[in-house]
Amino acid sequence: MLEISDLSVGFSREGRFARVIPGLSYSLRRGETLGIVGESGSGKSVHALALLGLLPQPPGKVLGGQAIFRGEDLLTVPEARLRELRGGQIGVVFQDPMTALNPVLTVGRQIAEPLMRHKGMTRRQALDRATDLLALVGIRDAARRLSQFPHEFSGGMRQRVMIAIAISCEPALLIADEPTTALDVTVQGQILDLMAELRERLGMTMIWITHDMGVVAGIADTIQVMYAGRTMERGPVEAVFASPRSAYTWGLLQSLPHGARPPGGRLHQIPGQPPDMFNLPPGDPFAPRNPFATERCHVEAPPLRQVEGSVPGHLAAAWYDLPALLERAR
Amino acid sequence: MNPPLLSVRDLRRTYRSRAGLFGSGLVTRAVDGVSFEMTAGETLGLVGESGSGKSTTGRLVMGLEEPDGGNVVFAGTDLTAMTPAQRKPxxxxxxxxxxxxxxALNPRMRVGDFVAEPLLVHDVGGGAAERRDRVAELFRTVGLDPAFMQRFPHEFSGGQRQRVGIARAIALQPEFLVADEPITALDVSIQAQIVNLFQDLQERLGLALLFIAHDLSMVRYLCTRVAVMLRGRIVEAGPVEAVFADARHPYTRALLSAVPIPDPVRERGRKRLPFDAGGYTFPPGAALRDLGSGHLVLDGA
Known part of the structure; x- marks a missing residue:
């Protein structure tokens, strides 16, 4: 469905330049949901913007690589073709629906337009379909709300409108960047249920970018943990959550609270700060924050490779053997 | 029993949206009869979703907004009856x-001056040299290098900026701290650092902490008691484990059932309980009823 090879992205700031994604490769099967986890500077959002041709250039710049979607390279197709794919075969949802929706157009028109453009529907047909879509994403009184403007919707409702637009043309691929982060937990739950249902019904392939390990645990088949523009670990969610091999993945999972605090207890904390992409350390970028780092980690970046003894497709970039180190520490 | 450090009684705050072309504008009861108490050194989690009134409650307690009704009694003194000058101490x-x-940070102010400001305003901390030493000590307390005092906010990461905000908040050695979603904007790897810092500060300074958050797992971990707010009212409150293990109000149950669990096996087996927060009507005359050992639930649930 999607094959990304050696995607490389740079950023300039105040005369300085950083390779914020030094060379990212991964592929996605049809129907697969990939959960990408990362923090500030991880490259998780930048890589999505680059795929969609939405990277602000400058300061950003795609330096090289390929992203083959159904036989076409998203990084080199003409802008007009990319626009046709976006909102057609590729649906997009971002965190902040207010910036993505046009404030002066009714919600109905914004849902109907891609249907007319990509599916050749008449205005009437498109508006009927828009009503169905709003109902599908759980907006009540859908027919009446079509004639309203984005500011008349609450944040959660606007995000549902964005999702309705993103799925309107039954995309083969949906790219969602923190789509539920700004929402209340109960609304997030409804949207996650809805996405699972749509995936079943439409056989949609999804890239779900988030910082929430709980969301990934529920929605994704595959998890990809990114740090400083690199994939630190990737694999089937069950395998990665059960036995993480990157100290970063392990640290993220450990730092989450589980139940009540034991007396005098403290949360596990990852020391230090998120990486400064303009001033990265040599070697493994996580090494300065990694209590398990070896000498080699500080000088040479580890390749992403199959984890010995784990399921096929469980990959990690680590010079150290985390399970053995954890065993010794115990 | 210890006398409460803070006692909030029947607090109310109403917002009227400006009258439109037709009609007389909308009345929102942001906080609608909230009461709770906190003892010295205690941690109370205030949870709820957007529009629940939890942040407004925090602002009312702090006197950053004036309530339409009710009282905030701190250390035995009713603050709501006082003038701003009387409130200053x-x-x-x-x-x-x-x-x-x-x-919260002034972009043109060195962070050291930002932390020192409350000391100046309240005329404590002595002369400039003493004050500088005190600020350096505060930086160390919150885990920042005192050498950073000369820097500007943009030179800091989100987690470091939150540490600066905490250093300022504890500069006057308060007994009570409101933390309004203090970790929401931070990277996941930094959230645990800040939560641990709050615990350290509580142990060292004996701070009572009103922790306003929507992250229920973190509230369960950090707090001793929790109060759940829905549309301006507390619907359930009590010792954290009593509420989390045996939630009685349908809203609390729905909220707890919606928290994603970072474990693929358990997360996939979980069922979310539906609850229509907007359509829910409070039973007329409903009041918090004690189920025993301080576990309160709005009756009619």
């Missing part, structure tokens, strides 16, 4: 930390 003892540390 109490402001030293009550501080607040906000969600967005960047918005």
């Amino acid at each position: 109490f402001r030293r003892r009550m501080q607040i930390v906000f969600q967005d540390p960047y918005a």
